Amino acid sequence: MPLPLFILFSALTLGFAVAVIANRNPVTAALCLVVSFVGLAALFIGLSAFFIGIVQILVYAGAVMVLFLFIIMLMDIEEEERKHFDRLRTAGGIAVGIGVAFLIGGVLWDFDYGKASLDDVPVQFEAAITLREADADSGIVRSANATAALREGRLKDVALVGEKLFNDYNLHLQMIAVLILIATIGVVTLGKKDSPAPDSGSSGGDKASES
């Protein structure tokens, strides 16, 4: 992707990410999170990963909506705005943040593409096509559409993700399902009291504090 666009969207992502934690008003913070995710999605899309970028928006738009409902349901927004910063905690948070930044930087530095500038690593279509043709008989299934698109110089990343997922990661997919199952049980248990009779607790207002 062109460098100016990369800088623009990185700045958008990071700037709004900072705004999420710096903002006193929780509603504003939640919306800044949405903008930050949209910026991140734009970065993904810029790297030709359209599917990942759009899924980023699709899933996180819903996820932040949860946060949003949580805020307007449980928080007193004016009280949140009056809260004072705790110096020690703020300093601790910044220290952890810097630590994580160093960690990520270190990992990226060790990683070959971490040092390359964006213009150095275009998508290598020819190499990809040769690779796909080479293992034609190895039992790995390749999407014909994706290959055709690669020949046209386009990256059909949905099909590519699908190939990888169902060639190599079938078991891991089941693990994800189990993970979501556990999360569902968590949601239901936390958010809902066992109410045997439908007449008890008809209004959910008082239950809100439990989640």
Place this chain on the structure above:
Amino acid sequence: MDLGLIISSAVKIIGFVFLMLMPMIAYIIWVERRFLAIIQDRIGPNRVGIPWTNVGLFGLGQPIADGLKSFLKEDFTPGHVNKFYYVIAPALVMVPALLTCAVLPFGRDLVLPFLDEPIRLVIADLDIGPIWIFAIASLGVYGIVLAGWASNSKYPFLGGVRATSQMISYEISLGLSIIPVLLLFQHLNLNDIVRYQSEHGWLLLPMWGDGWSVQRWLYLIPAGVAFIIFVVSMFAETNRTPFDLPECETELVAGYHTEYGSMKFAMFFMGEYAAMIIGSGLAVTLFLGGWSLPFGLDALVLGVFSDTWFSWVPALLSTGIFFLKIVCFMLFFIWVRGTLPRFRYDQLMKLGWIIFFEAALANIFIAAGILMFA
């Protein structure tokens, strides 16, 4: 090359959004009022024609007058609202609604005699078509919930909260319902999907090309179920009757836009209708062949206009067909509004989470089974 891309994109954006979508929004509102009036045995708006004359033109001036009126109304912001979010909420509804149309192919590739390459009649030819529309449309929920929250008033607040649950619930059945379509076409690129249907039969009308196969006819079962789930979920997504609970006037006055007036109100209106038109466009594209003619007539048209100087005609014709299909779909929207009463909220949630969710999941495996064994 870059400049050509920018110019052609700009022309396509202006042409599609402002010369086709916007007038359509304006006139579909007029059509809706007239059509509802016919259903209810009234006359409907029939007076606004040419100013200072008696020419009524069936009230065709009504949308223009309405738009003008919205602009000239006092732009009032009540004192009790959260000013910033109150003002940007209408924009947050309208922007995603108009942005979704970027991936809708609105015509066959345009071949111009003086250009080497044909122009694809789609603003951005992305390989993730339907997911793009779902994802961007899901951002529209924020506009509605913010409008409800920022209004700082009971009715809008309830409307906004209702809208969140309703819209996100039906997003799941919407997403699941198109899986059988993707299973068959193996594409997420809407232009490729339409081209395939043009040659091999529409998904719901496989009667030409190699559409005459047992598999395709068996596939009508999952495709039909998917179509029903898709269309009903789309009604719910766009808050249309019978799912207009976020704005139902008998309970919530006007729902999330109760505190809005002037152009801000009109923007909610435009956003809603834009979402309806684009939703219809997606349904037409996925199930009813998009811009293509039925029975393989496309090949005939291409043959007739194969001459270099008339090579642009098929593209123009296909655009007209696409919009004709959308208009028919919109008439169906209006017909439903004139016919069906509103759901209760628990019925709405039951329909989305229990009936549609289970039906859509079963439908996916029926479709997969047909592809495996037929």
Place this chain on the structure above:
Amino acid sequence: MLNQYIPVLMHLLVVVGFATMTLLMSVWFGRRSTSKQDIKDTAYECGMIPIGENQPRFSVKFYIVAMLFVLFDIEVVFLYPWAVVFRDFLSADQILIFWSILGFVGILFVAYLYALKKRALNWVG
């Protein structure tokens, strides 16, 4: 790549510009009322004077539904790549893909049944 990216950006700019212009034009062309009336600043409650909180508490069910949405949306997201490559796997006689997704959806259906059984999706009472 770029010829997919640039039109989207342009479209975004045009649409945002259009929305902003509409909001601004409404302010410029709209008439101002000459008299200041306090009654216009009250929340609309069918002509009554508003009582109680302006943002009442609402049922926790809305919140549960939102959380369940996120979980099941992830399921839908995994189905897209599956749907796109399914027929390629079939033509290569790799039936495992069917059982794989059946297991995935099956486990999630258990999660769905659990939520259903615990009345998390029940809006009556």
